[in-house]
Amino acid sequence: MPKTSARLLALLSLLQARRDWPGTLLAERLDVSPRTVRRDIDRLRELGYPIVTSKGPDGGYRLGAGTQLPPLLFDDEQAVALTVALRIATTAGAGIEEAAARALNTVRQVMPARLRHRIDTLQVTAVERYPAPRVDSDVLMAISAAVHAREVLRFDYQAASRPETDDGTPIPPRRVEPHHLVTRGGRWYVVAWDLDRDDWRTYRADRITPRTPTGPRFTPRELPGGTVATFLARTFSGTTGSDGWPCRGEVILDLPAAEVSPFVHDGVVEELGPGRCRLVLGSWSWPALAATIGRFDADIEVVSPAELEAAFARLAHRYARAAASGSATPHATPQAT
CATH class of the missing domain: 1.10.10.10 (Winged helix-like DNA-binding domain superfamily/Winged helix DNA-binding domain)
Known part of the structure; x- marks a missing residue:
């Protein structure tokens, strides 16, 4: 025994x-x-x-669950998974970075040497294209509680513009039926049905100041697109179509598919032979799509549609004028004194 x-x-x-x-x-x-x-x-x-x-x-x-958190036991895989999650949490922008770092240090101190060596080799560096705004953890908890309870959420919203109404009076609190709290591209968003606008809206959580108490309970609505991922893809691409972008075109590039695929994200690349591939890609507008495709250093053949071909022509004239104006007056190189 x-x-x-x-x-x-x-x-x-x-x-x-x-x-x-x-x-x-x-x-x-x-x-x-x-x-x-x-x-x-x-x-x-x-x-x-x-x-x-x-x-x-x-x-x-x-x-069962008690009033305090007692010491817990973790197997090796659980300990490593917990460490990875805490490292990611320190870069999540959820207002829990300091608490996650302290929890990570606590877990690490009691780990056996074999596990401590494994987790010390895992270094996570958050590289953001744009600085992600931090959201207070209390705000996230308040939003999440309303989503879970299916209760109307009332909040003040710091919009990018128009902090007041046209006559100078403050904008009244928003009233929404919150369906999802999501994170995308380093930002936190609330996907909700706006009761005053009678439509679906997406709000940035870092601009929300919840009000109490919450409103009455509501019956969940069916989200356009069926899933929150599809809804957000359509919202951020500015379209309600099934393809996710308002403008989508097809071209042939004189480049191997392997050199194109890593840079087109949701585009479709098809190998056509040595050094050639077919690319189907979408964007906000036809000039934006033409400019995105034009970044590849290769000859381009437009397959469809005509709007994309016209956009290439407009950009060609625009770039030609820019090149002519730039070469007319060479800039002198400053001399050191």
Whole structure:
């Protein structure tokens, strides 16, 4: 029979592994009597672990939730997964960066050397195209609670423009039915049905100041596109069409597909032979699409549509004028003094 301390740790590990444990099965797994299991359960309760007893022919035990978080046991894979999640949380912009860093340091201190070496080799660096605004964790929790409870959310919104109405009075609080709290591109958003505008809206969480109390409960609506990912893709591309972009064209590039694929994100690239590929890509506008394709240093053949071909022609004239104006007056190189 293992020593009491080792047996208690083994028992705690088993209780964390599944929801319900029959007493006889626990005794069998620990190679002890049911009476010993009952005594060990009492010892864990004295240490602060909220263990619930279920009645029945065999009896059983469950690790419940208490008023405080007791010490937990993690296997190797859980410990590594927790470390990875905490490292990512320190760059999530959710207002929990300091708490996540402290939690990560606490977990690391009690890890065995073999695991500490593994997690120390994992270094996460957040590289953002634009600085992501930080959101107060209390704001995220308030929004999330309203989403979970299906309650109308009331909030003040710091819009990019028009902080007041036309007559100078403050804008009244927004009233929305919040359906999803999502993160995209380093920012947090609320996808909601706006009750005053009678339409779907997407709000940046960093501009939201929730008001209390929340409003009445609501029945969830069907989101356009079926999924929040599809809805956001359409919202940020400025279209309600199924292809996700208002302008989509097809060209042939004199480049291998392998050299094009890493730079087109949601585009479709098809290999046509040595050094040639077909590219189908979308964008906000036809000039923007032509400019995006033109960044590839290769000959381009427009397949369709005519709007894309016309956009290439407009850009060609625009670039030719820019080149002519730039070469007319060469800039002198400043001399050091």
